[in-house]
Amino acid sequence: MKDALNWLERLGRKAAAGVAEFGFAATLFGQAVYWLVLGRWRRQPVRMPSVAAQAMDIGIAALPIITVLSTTIGLMLAIQGIYTLKTFGAESRVTLGVALSIVREFSPLITGILVAGRSGSALAARLGTMRINQEIDALSVMGINPVRFLVAPPLMAMMILMPLLTLWADLVGLFAAGLYIAIELQGSLAAYADEVVSILKLNDLLHGLAKAAIFGVLVTIVGVVNGASVSGGAEGVGRMTTRSVVHAISAIVITDMIFVFLVTR
């Protein structure tokens, strides 16, 4: 009985902490957007060179790995698609499934997970280190708002870069799948391209890109929240960095499901 009560109490405390963390995340997002929109009026504009530097870091550096993985996923979907459809002799319809899954699901998802692992964790580590070195206090006492200086630039960079990276992943994935399908079913790449264009509606493309932008926000905010909550030295930074990757990927997958549920029903 006492154990059960203890357990309940611990659960309650965890839940309260979770709600508090969620509130912190929402506040941070609100403040970052505030500074992006009204920073100039408050004499603290969000600096574009800083956004560009973040964008280079998030985007350009991630291009090679995103290219490799989208190629792999395109091939994988084509192989699986043909294998599955063969069982009822419908392998000629493979393009439909492949094109929709890449554009609506796989591209945003794989891009989100990659960016969470590369940039979200880096953001958490950077903020965590800055926190334990008192660098965040140093910004505050200089009259430089830390959210404006540290959170708004990566947030803006992510919201722009994630859809662009996803678009690239779409193209690469569709191309790789097309190559396999054209060879395997003895069609031409041009015929495949025509089919893709006739299948995909703008809505499908936007569905994926909108999710990518949302994932960008999630990755940034989760990274910042975990970085800002670091305590306990370098070890704490490591712990929160790991936590930020796990949380960001979970948030991406769950949000994806909710988004799909709300939008496609």
Added chain:
Amino acid sequence: MSNAPPSIEVINLDTHYGDRQVLKNVSLSVNPGEIFVIMGGSGSGKTTLLNHLLGLLRPTSGTIRILGKDINTLSSLEMQDLRTRMGVAFQSGALFSSMSVGDNIALPLREHTDLDEMTIGIVTRLKLEVVSLAGFEHLMPAELSGGMIKRAAFARAIVMDPKLLFCDEPSAGLDPVVASSIDDLILRLRDAMGMSIVVVTHDLDSTFKIADRICVLDKGEVLALDTVDAIRNSPNERIQNLLNRRTEEAEVDPDAYLRRLLGEKEKHANQPTQGRTGL
């Protein structure tokens, strides 16, 4: 000098971490152009007091006026303005590790002024000259020694020509020669730029060398606030203990001490006894 309004005025400041009261009814004032040392043992609340003066923490009750402005009633824009008129050298330096020393020092200028890069470069090098770090602006903070980091932190703190400078433990972690040179730097800054300087430290030698007035904190209370000579000659036993580096809770019971060392075993030995009294 005594007619001028004080640079800092703290009235009846009470603060808590959670339920625990850390500062108790602290009142003090810092005059323009004076070096004011907040001294006290470890855990006496020095850093907490400093963080309140910097507006990083909100007090439970009490008033803090910095350069005549009550910092708890200021709008955030006014607070931002006030902060450009004060500088802080943190204990660890808190230099931004992703920026060179020069960029660190130039940051407040880039963020708060419309100066062109050429002027910013000149001001930056001038301030590095003041702290004897000329020619180091291209190094990264990781490439500096402990004393150099403190100097660079001072350069960044004074780059906007503040009226008020705060330093947390300027000599902590430095060897005596370097520590002494930092003390000289603080004296030089006050003489050259006429700013008020608040120094938080537990270093007695440094305190007596630089202070005009000393505030002795003890367990969150102001034990004494007076000139260097008055503090040195104070009849108060607690102050003398602090000055002579005597610990207050001297160990008197060797048995208790031994028992504490054997803590693990003692607990086990006690358990049956506790069980019996419980029943």
